[in-house]
Amino acid sequence: MASMDRPISRDVPAPDAARTAPRRKPFRWGWMLLLITMFQVFSFFPVAFAGGELNETLGMVFGIYILAEWFYLFLAHIITQRDDFPLEILAFFLSGIGLTICASIHETYAVKQAIAIGLGVLSFAVLTFLLRSTERAMFLRMPLAVAAVGLLVLNLLLAKTTNGALNWISLGSFSFQPSELVKVAFIFVGAATLEKLTATRSLTKYVIFSIGCVGALFLMRDFGAALIFFFTFIIIAFMRSGDFRTLILISAGALMGAILIIYFKPYVANRFATYRHIWEYVNDKGFQQTRVLIYSASGGLLGLGVGNGKLRNVFAASTDLVFGMVCEEMGLLLGILILFVFAFVAVYAVRGARKSSSTFYSIAAVSAAGMLLFQLALNVFGITDLLPMTGVTLPFISRGGTSLICAWSLFAFIKSVSFNIGDVKPYRGRRRKG
Amino acid sequence: MNKTTRRGYALIPVIIAFLAGAVLLVYMFVVHGAAWSSNRANSHLFTAGRLSTAGTIFDTRGKTLAQTQNGRRVFSDSRSVRKATLHIVGDPLGMISTGAHAAYKSRLSGYNLVDGIYSIQKYGRGNDLTLAVSADACVAAWNALSGYNGTVGVFNYKTGALVCSVSAPSFDVNDPPSDPEKLDGVYLNRLFSGVYTPGSTMKIVTALSALENIPDIATRTFTCNGRMRVGGSEVVCMGTHGEIGFQAALNKSCNCAFAQIALLLGKEKLSATARELAFNTPIKTDGIQLAVSSLKLQNASELELAWAGVGQYETLVNPCHLMMIVGAIANGGQGVQPQVIRSMQSPSGVTVYRAITRNSSISISAGYAQTLQKILRSNVTEQYGDNRFPNLQMCGKTGTAELDGKTSHSWFVGFSQRADLPLAVVVVAENAGYGSGVAMNTANAVMQSLLQNKIQ
Numbered sequence: 001m002a003s004m005d006r007p008i009s010r011d012v013p014a015p016d017a018a019r020t021a022p023r024r025k026p027f028r029w030g031w032m033l034l035l036i037t038m039f040q041v042f043s044f045f046p047v048a049f050a051g052g053e054l055n056e057t058l059g060m061v062f063g064i065y066i067l068a069e070w071f072y073l074f075l076a077h078i079i080t081q082r083d084d085f086p087l088e089i090l091a092f093f094l095s096g097i098g099l100t101i102c103a104s105i106h107e108t109y110a111v112k113q114a115i116a117i118g119l120g121v122l123s124f125a126v127l128t129f130l131l132r133s134t135e136r137a138m139f140l141r142m143p144l145a146v147a148a149v150g151l152l153v154l155n156l157l158l159a160k161t162t163n164g165a166l167n168w169i170s171l172g173s174f175s176f177q178p179s180e181l182v183k184v185a186f187i188f189v190g191a192a193t194l195e196k197l198t199a200t201r202s203l204t205k206y207v208i209f210s211i212g213c214v215g216a217l218f219l220m221r222d223f224g225a226a227l228i229f230f231f232t233f234i235i236i237a238f239m240r241s242g243d244f245r246t247l248i249l250i251s252a253g254a255l256m257g258a259i260l261i262i263y264f265k266p267y268v269a270n271r272f273a274t275y276r277h278i279w280e281y282v283n284d285k286g287f288q289q290t291r292v293l294i295y296s297a298s299g300g301l302l303g304l305g306v307g308n309g310k311l312r313n314v315f316a317a318s319t320d321l322v323f324g325m326v327c328e329e330m331g332l333l334l335g336i337l338i339l340f341v342f343a344f345v346a347v348y349a350v351r352g353a354r355k356s357s358s359t360f361y362s363i364a365a366v367s368a369a370g371m372l373l374f375q376l377a378l379n380v381f382g383i384t385d386l387l388p389m390t391g392v393t394l395p396f397i398s399r400g401g402t403s404l405i406c407a408w409s410l411f412a413f414i415k416s417v418s419f420n421i422g423d424v425k426p427y428r429g430r431r432r433k434g
Numbered sequence: 435m436n437k438t439t440r441r442g443y444a445l446i447p448v449i450i451a452f453l454a455g456a457v458l459l460v461y462m463f464v465v466h467g468a469a470w471s472s473n474r475a476n477s478h479l480f481t482a483g484r485l486s487t488a489g490t491i492f493d494t495r496g497k498t499l500a501q502t503q504n505g506r507r508v509f510s511d512s513r514s515v516r517k518a519t520l521h522i523v524g525d526p527l528g529m530i531s532t533g534a535h536a537a538y539k540s541r542l543s544g545y546n547l548v549d550g551i552y553s554i555q556k557y558g559r560g561n562d563l564t565l566a567v568s569a570d571a572c573v574a575a576w577n578a579l580s581g582y583n584g585t586v587g588v589f590n591y592k593t594g595a596l597v598c599s600v601s602a603p604s605f606d607v608n609d610p611p612s613d614p615e616k617l618d619g620v621y622l623n624r625l626f627s628g629v630y631t632p633g634s635t636m637k638i639v640t641a642l643s644a645l646e647n648i649p650d651i652a653t654r655t656f657t658c659n660g661r662m663r664v665g666g667s668e669v670v671c672m673g674t675h676g677e678i679g680f681q682a683a684l685n686k687s688c689n690c691a692f693a694q695i696a697l698l699l700g701k702e703k704l705s706a707t708a709r710e711l712a713f714n715t716p717i718k719t720d721g722i723q724l725a726v727s728s729l730k731l732q733n734a735s736e737l738e739l740a741w742a743g744v745g746q747y748e749t750l751v752n753p754c755h756l757m758m759i760v761g762a763i764a765n766g767g768q769g770v771q772p773q774v775i776r777s778m779q780s781p782s783g784v785t786v787y788r789a790i791t792r793n794s795s796i797s798i799s800a801g802y803a804q805t806l807q808k809i810l811r812s813n814v815t816e817q818y819g820d821n822r823f824p825n826l827q828m829c830g831k832t833g834t835a836e837l838d839g840k841t842s843h844s845w846f847v848g849f850s851q852r853a854d855l856p857l858a859v860v861v862v863a864e865n866a867g868y869g870s871g872v873a874m875n876t877a878n879a880v881m882q883s884l885l886q887n888k889i890q
Contacts (some may be wrong), residue, residue, distance in 0.1 A: 299480055301547060304555050336456060336460060339452075356439060366445055
């Protein structure tokens, strides 16, 4: 961590005084976390005691979870000497909701989810550390790009078909979704490549990398993920060029591509045939969406209580449809609060990007926030029939390890806008300091 | 660098669009939540498409008509009550769309926006509904129909309480017919969803139009020779009434006189009166959509206009609508909406809804209403005989809707002028012949039952 404290080098143009002055709003992380903890105790308690007496495994999982979040933030406070951890606290809040839902289904799910959250926090910490030096980031971008494409190719070779999408790799009893990990690499590589403003060669490489990713996802029939990558690509490309006309061209091209695909592969269109017609297919193609609406409405604003829902009996309830489960059992108010949390994080990223110490961070944060928001919209509005359903997960809350790790890692990118100038080792091209 | 970092603001429209989506989502839940939560696929409430968990349905006197016991819907112990109240209570499968089980399923589930269907969770049931109908009156009406298909409706013309609603054919909900197709329209509540040729009951409308448009109608006389030539064909009367005045023409239901009145009025004026009385207008009462009564004279010939005046043209009338019209006359001109639900109690025993009287769109000027009351009263005293309706101070009009090659439908529509019995009644007995027969007897039977039980 020594590099963080190194003073800023002289040959970087000195930013104006207003921006160097550390703007530290007094932020009492302890109070906020206390509030979150109270909510968690309130929601964990009935789940742990669902059988009439305490389920020890669940009691332990919940206990460790609450202790771990306090310990993590306390440690982070000591190490970084800072008070503001809104992202971490919100991530713990969201992950806790997912953990509650998992625990109410099966204790094995709870243990797995808790471990996944642990891995997510670890990824967040490691990534935050790596990102503090832009030089490190630049160094890592090529290996990451290669690894990402490698993963997708591996995926295509090994994939098992799940719900019509070939987006899972199974290794024994452990299965993971490579596209989730590639999301992290996609932003990392994109932001790092484009930070070097003058090199068109690196931009070309990134475009090729993007086409590779989106193409692989299309081959896997994971249209949801492909859309998310495409949207993120647009954000990164705009942040890089600021050129609306090029972007409109790209989008028009993509649209034409999509039309061609639908023309030549009618099964793609079939997947979206129920859109806005779900009530005509209540018991077949519209089954999931209609159940989400029926049971979310049944929950009202306040919910029926965790464990008392019926949506949990529907396929993919705790993964793709988890927003419906939250609404039915914990209430529409919480569901809406979740949406607002993500909107807040996006605003945080945009505001932070304006003041951040490096364009790398700005691009990474804005594109990560955009990616999360877009994925959230595809998920929540997809299962409620406001958008076509694409089968993507709800970040932080859906059951599943890779999705959680991805969400925490994306928060690390957003976190990067808050790095102080003094903390950051700037990247100055290939020139070595000497 | 400044430029690049500022480009992040491009995400703001995306955030705004996202928030707009969130607002739309909430809006959808506010508007559709009740309907969504009471969908038949909701296994909180339905088991294999049958309503299983919901509140109790009582009649106006607190008799249980339907309730949930051990996760099943249980209906009245009495077979005749089950058959007579089938259409107003509804069936657990919701085949009878105007029955309480279908039309009020979200109320029976106890749904509200804040708690959803939490009361099902907590109490195992939703809101209890007390209907305005009297099970006894329904049974009396059912028995009086004596096997004819048709419908009987009675409502309080001052408050709107629908105290009787019977539709035949019916079936025992505990023993549903294996082939409902055999029973013609068994799932239809004919009171709400049926339409019939009105026959002579239409003369009430023609008479009102005459009062409104022909100032000296009361003193005019018409000639009836048993038939009348119009536009190359003729209108036929049931009798030969000779010189006949306005009131006597209605008493005797003289077709010739009313055909002449219709011709005097013309299409526009008769249509205008019909419009006033909410013909050709969708009526929704207590969440139930009534079948639309239609009177369309735009393309009618002279002959057809004459027949329309006596209720035999293409005119179709919904029985509940006709009951509302007569109710407006009885109420001094202002119509009220029939109310199916008297009150609703939450599972915790709090009354969360109590019926309030709502005016309907039917409104007649008070003077004409009073005149029509007198004439309709004279129908009973001069023509049918007051002894047909002992103690009821009944006013009314029969109707015989002639059908091609089949026995006519028998109609009676009327109201009591007793202060303690402010009820209007409509009866249709299909293929039962003259209105003065089955229909009038049924009207008397149901009114007597209501009088005896002091139900308003």
